[in-house]
Amino acid sequence: xxxxxxxxxxxxxxVPREQRADWVEEWEAExxxxxxxGRHAWGALPDAWYLRMGGRTMGDWLxxxxxxxxxxxxxxxxxxxxxxxxRAPLFTVVTVLTLAAGIGSNAAIFSVINGVLLExxxxxxxxxxxxxxxxxxxxxxxxxxxxPGLHFTYVTDSRAFESxxxxxxxxxxxxxLDEPQQLTAVYVTHEVLPLLGVPPVVGRTFTSEEDSPSGxxxxxxxxxxxxxxxxxxxxxxxxxxxxxxxxxEVIGVMPRSFRFLRYDPAVYLxxxxxxxxxxxxxxxxxxxxxxxxxxxxxxxxxxxxRMVPVAIERYPxxxxxxxxxxxxxxxxxxxxxxxxxxxxxxVLWVLLGTVGLVLLIAxxxxxxxxxxxxxxxxxxxxxxxxxxxxxxxxTIQMLLESLVLGIGGGVVGLGLxxxxxxxxVRLGPGSIPRMExxxxxxxxxxxxxxxxVFAGLLFGLLPAVQYGRSDLVGSLREGGRGGSEGRSRHxxxxxxxxxxxxxALVLLTASGLMLRSFQALRAVEPGVTDPAHLLTFRVTIPxxxxxxxxxxxxxxxxxxxxxxAIPGVVSTAMxxxxxxxxxDSNDGLAVEDFxxxxxxxxxxxxxxxxxxxxxxxxxxxxxxxRAIGQADIDxxxxxxxxxxxxxxxxxxxxAEAVGRRxxxxxxxxxxxxxxxxxxxxxxxxxxxxxxxxxxxxxxQVQRVGDGIRTPRSIAFAVRTTGxxxxxxxxxxxxxxxxxxxxxxxxVATVEEFVRNSMARTSFTMVLLMIAxxxxxxxxxxxxxxxxxxxxxxxxxxxxxxMALGAAQSDVLSMVLRQGGRLVAAGVTIGLVAAAGLTQxxxxxxxxxxxxxxxxxxxxxxxxxIVALVASWLPARRASSLDPVAALxxx
Amino acid sequence: xxxxxxxxxTALVLRAIASGYRYGFDIMEACGLPSGTVxxxxxxxxxxxxxxxxxxxxxxxxxxxxxxxxxxxxxxxGEAAVVEAERKLAEVQRLLAxxxxxxxxxx
Numbered sequence: 003x004x005x006x007x008x009x010x011x012x013x014x015x016x017v018p019r020e021q022r023a024d025w026v027e028e029w030e031a032e033x034x035x036x037x038x039x040g041r042h043a044w045g046a047l048p049d050a051w052y053l054r055m056g057g058r059t060m061g062d063w064l065x066x067x068x069x070x071x072x073x074x075x076x077x078x079x080x081x082x083x084x085x086x087x088x089r090a091p092l093f094t095v096v097t098v099l100t101l102a103a104g105i106g107s108n109a110a111i112f113s114v115i116n117g118v119l120l121e122x123x124x125x126x127x128x129x130x131x132x133x134x135x136x137x138x139x140x141x142x143x144x145x146x147x148x149x150p151g152l153h154f155t156y157v158t159d160s161r162a163f164e165s166x167x168x169x170x171x172x173x174x175x176x177x178x179l180d181e182p183q184q185l186t187a188v189y190v191t192h193e194v195l196p197l198l199g200v201p202p203v204v205g206r207t208f209t210s211e212e213d214s215p216s217g218x219x220x221x222x223x224x225x226x227x228x229x230x231x232x233x234x235x236x237x238x239x240x241x242x243x244x245x246x247x248x249x250x251e252v253i254g255v256m257p258r259s260f261r262f263l264r265y266d267p268a269v270y271l272x273x274x275x276x277x278x279x280x281x282x283x284x285x286x287x288x289x290x291x292x293x294x295x296x297x298x299x300x301x302x303x304x305x306x307x308r309m310v311p312v313a314i315e316r317y318p319x320x321x322x323x324x325x326x327x328x329x330x331x332x333x334x335x336x337x338x339x340x341x342x343x344x345x346x347x348x349v350l351w352v353l354l355g356t357v358g359l360v361l362l363i364a365x366x367x368x369x370x371x372x373x374x375x376x377x378x379x380x381x382x383x384x385x386x387x388x389x390x391x392x393x394x395x396x397t398i399q400m401l402l403e404s405l406v407l408g409i410g411g412g413v414v415g416l417g418l419x420x421x422x423x424x425x426x427v428r429l430g431p432g433s434i435p436r437m438e439x440x441x442x443x444x445x446x447x448x449x450x451x452x453x454x455v456f457a458g459l460l461f462g463l464l465p466a467v468q469y470g471r472s473d474l475v476g477s478l479r480e481g482g483r484g485g486s487e488g489r490s491r492h493x494x495x496x497x498x499x500x501x502x503x504x505x506a507l508v509l510l511t512a513s514g515l516m517l518r519s520f521q522a523l524r525a526v527e528p529g530v531t532d533p534a535h536l537l538t539f540r541v542t543i544p545x546x547x548x549x550x551x552x553x554x555x556x557x558x559x560x561x562x563x564x565x566x567a568i569p570g571v572v573s574t575a576m577x578x579x580x581x582x583x584x585x586d587s588n589d590g591l592a593v594e595d596f597x598x599x600x601x602x603x604x605x606x607x608x609x610x611x612x613x614x615x616x617x618x619x620x621x622x623x624x625x626x627x628r629a630i631g632q633a634d635i636d637x638x639x640x641x642x643x644x645x646x647x648x649x650x651x652x653x654x655x656x657a658e659a660v661g662r663r664x665x666x667x668x669x670x671x672x673x674x675x676x677x678x679x680x681x682x683x684x685x686x687x688x689x690x691x692x693x694x695x696x697x698x699x700x701x702q703v704q705r706v707g708d709g710i711r712t713p714r715s716i717a718f719a720v721r722t723t724g725x726x727x728x729x730x731x732x733x734x735x736x737x738x739x740x741x742x743x744x745x746x747x748x749v750a751t752v753e754e755f756v757r758n759s760m761a762r763t764s765f766t767m768v769l770l771m772i773a774x775x776x777x778x779x780x781x782x783x784x785x786x787x788x789x790x791x792x793x794x795x796x797x798x799x800x801x802x803x804m805a806l807g808a809a810q811s812d813v814l815s816m817v818l819r820q821g822g823r824l825v826a827a828g829v830t831i832g833l834v835a836a837a838g839l840t841q842x843x844x845x846x847x848x849x850x851x852x853x854x855x856x857x858x859x860x861x862x863x864x865x866x867i868v869a870l871v872a873s874w875l876p877a878r879r880a881s882s883l884d885p886v887a888a889l890x891x892x
Numbered sequence: 893x894x895x896x897x898x899x900x901x902t903a904l905v906l907r908a909i910a911s912g913y914r915y916g917f918d919i920m921e922a923c924g925l926p927s928g929t930v931x932x933x934x935x936x937x938x939x940x941x942x943x944x945x946x947x948x949x950x951x952x953x954x955x956x957x958x959x960x961x962x963x964x965x966x967x968x969x970g971e972a973a974v975v976e977a978e979r980k981l982a983e984v985q986r987l988l989a990x991x992x993x994x995x996x997x998x999x
Contacts, residue, residue, distance in 0.1 A: 024962075027959070027960075027962075028916065028961070028962040030959065031958070031959040031960060031961040031962065032915065032916050032917045032961065032962075034958060034959060035915070035917065035958050035959075035961060036917055039917065042917065042920065042926070042927040043927075044927070044928060045920075045926055045927025045928035045929075045930070045931055046927070046928075046931075047928065048928035048929070048931070048932055049927070049928065049931035049932060049935070052931070052932040052935055052936075053935065057935070057936065057939060059932045
């Protein structure tokens with residue numbers, strides 16, 4: 003009912019004023035008189051149109067229009083339009099540029115959406131490619147990765163998959179070239195590359211023999227590294243390169259355009275699993291598959307569910323079928339595209355909505371310009387009508403003009419979009435996947451064209467309807483001197499300005515909320531202080547370089563000593579992972595005070611192994627107990643540290659955790675308890691926008707029987723007094739002075755990790771702020787235009803008032819009041835709209851609610867001030883008029 | 893007020909009113925045509941002087957328990973137009989009756 007009412011009131015604007023009240027009453031009575039009245043409500047539009055057009059139906063109008071629309075007349079109309087636009091260069095340029103800004107920003111964001119979300123993955127039959135995942139809600143994990151045991155089961159037993167593969171990304175070191183290099187590698191089972199359906203550009207991919215422990219050692223190169231290291235020489239096939247100390251024969255090169263999902267690795271290596279030793283556990287790999295013909299994702303998921311118990315039986319480990327059922331372990335097959343693009347979609351749609359609003363504001367501005375211009379043509383139109391020009395022909399000419407301008411705006415906008423896309427690609431590396439797929443393609447062109455036509459119709463239709471009717475005599479009479487304009491035209495222009503103000507307010511609110519999110523992210527203490535003075539790099543020691551763990555730890559020590567000796571280095575520490583560096587490792591944990599039943603899976607926790615002084619160097623404060631010291635490491639003492647959030651998961655205060663014991667989850671008889679000796683602050687290891695990660699820190703060296711065990715890949719953290727980037731080459735030299743075959747990897751400041759974790763928020767914020775700034779500017783220009791226009795039109799009236807004794811301040815406040823009313827209406831409507839629309843942004847906000855009173859209040863204040871200044875400028879001009887000159891005007 | 897083009901729509905609308913339908917939506921229903929077609933036709937007929945419209949009385953509306961509705965009635969001129977409308981409709985009927993069945997298969 004309410005909707006019908008709004009519809010009738012809207013349509014009623016078309017009905018001539020003197021008939022309007024009767025018209026609304028009649029339609030309302032008819033609609034309420036019948037239960038199914040709503041079905042017939044649409045007919046109000048043709049009826050109102052008929053009345054507006056002085057007795058011509060929409061059908062008549064369209065018929066006439068098409069009749070007058072011969073090819074010759076179209077060309078003539080076009081020529082006429084061009085000539086008219088050429089005579090008003092300022093109007094044309096302002097209109098085209100305003101539209102170009104609106105259309106261009108839409109085309110730019112749409113090309114990102116098109117490339118990232120809509121474009122199919124560049125593989126054969128991409129819609130049948132899936133990511134094979136699992137889920138274990140009982141453990142609090144939405145996503146559980148693939149494990150080798152499951153992989154081998156799926157390969158032999160699946161009915162739903164045509165082919166199943168497993169992959170993972172790693173870093174490898176390459177030696178024997180000019181200098182040792184650390185490179186990104188993707189490890190694959192032999193099924194993976196053929197499954198994607200992209201053949202290598204040179205050579206071949208792995209055979210199943212090469213993917214087994216007994217086969218020859220081989221490697222496939224990525225195109226980029228092939229160019230960099232071998233200058234694209236095809237004779238590289240058959241050459242041997244040393245990767246992680248193992249000599250491997252190059253057998254193929256992947257094509258230039260080939261990306262492995264999100265990665266563009268230097269090399270592809272086969273996993274070479276020994277099927278007889280794999281277990282069901284070890285969920286650290288990624289599953290990928292191609293669905294068999296005619297199989298759905300649901301069928302594939304059911305197939306995975308069927309195979310999980312088979313895998314548990316076939317590859318026995320610590321898990322039982324009962325345990326898996328208890329945690330709700332189940333298959334989760336989903337389109338491969340999800341694995342590639344992640345959750346960037348929500349950000350992009352918010353941005354498209356944003357720039358859509360900017361375009362509406364731009365259209366409102368242009369519509370206003372058009373109405374002012376059409377007013378100037380009033381007499382001309384009346385004369386042409388009197389001379390026999392069809393009304394529809396005149397309307398078409400007006401629409402043609404707006405379409406020409408719309409398309410002009412589209413063409414310039416496309417240029418802006420092209421620049422904008424380049425800027426976006428530069429602004430958001432890392433925060434947007436599939437960057438390489440973004441560009442201006444036919445779909446973007448079609449989108450831009452449709453948008454231009456839509457914009458042209460949108461801002462052209464209002465003045466066309468406004469002036470397309472036939473108050474011929476009135477126009478001729480009114481067009482004389484100093485005629486005051488019709489109220490309805492006034493109202494339409496005011497409505498446009500109010501709409502602009504409210505749209506601008508919505509955008510300002512959205513960007514304000516993003517700014518607050520960004521501030522909230524910056525305020526998080528991530529477990530690292532002063533990350534800008536922290537250098538980190540990774541060293542991996544293959545067995546070819548150091549046979550025993552004792553040698554490995556001696557090498558680490560030597561490196562740490564050399565690095566600490568560099569002038570400007572405050573302290574050096576090491577651990578398997580530095581906060582937020584992305585090397586996360588999780589495992590089952592037993593807590594002595596909280597035993598779990600034998601057939602229940604233990605909680606999975608983030609784990610790191612650290613050397614002495616780790617948290618001190620990174621700057622995470624010790625909250626209780628003591629830190630792991632060098633003596634603990636040397637003795638292989640059974641001690642651990644935990645984060646405060648870990649401690650609170652079990653005990654009321656961090657201090658109470660000290661002295662309790664935990665252990666890696668194994669068979670109960672083999673449990674070796676480690677005592678918690680210290681508690682540090684929370685670690686935001688997954689980025690500041692994610693929750694903190696409860697973490698257990700083991701000593702870097704652990705006793706196993708008579709020997710010791712230490713990880714073979716370690717991150718060094720180096721606290722410096724000055725800019726750490728100046729120390730990179732010295733750090734590298736220090737590492738190579740210990741062993742010249744060790745490459746440094748992931749050389750970065752911790753600041754970069756922190757920044758990357760906020761990249762998406764800052765990217766969204768910057769774009770929203772640009773859009774909101776543009777919106778506010780266009781809105782202010784709109785209100786300035788309307789008030790200026792009113793002042794010009796009322797010049798004589800103002801002159802009379804002043805001659806009769808009105809003071810300057812009276813005139814000033816009179817004009818300002820008019821602007822103020824528009825601003826107040828726009829801001830009020832905008833606040834209501836923003837309250838509804840910002841709910842859609844909830845997923846991209848952090849630490850701030852969609853309805854945040856301070857944000858709403860401050861943007862409303864800012865917009866009001868800017869808009870009032872924009873209307874104050876013409877108001878001041880009005881108040882300083884010379885009454886005599888004003889009276890003489892026109 | 894002069895003649896109007898007697899289309900099938902106009903003819904149907906005139907015929908419906910002549911049969912006693914008075915309200916816009918009732919006429920619409922009687923003609924079996926959409927409101928967006930019937931209303932412009934009503935406007936045209938009224939402008940041409942074939943119809944006169946007025947509001948029903950408040951009492952009438954109150955009795956029916958709804959807002960007052962607009963009533964359409966034939967003018968004298970309209971009565972004459974009905975004759976023409978009947979002729980038009982009869983012509984349509986004749987056409988329909990005499991229409992040979994469409995040839996089957998490809999023409």
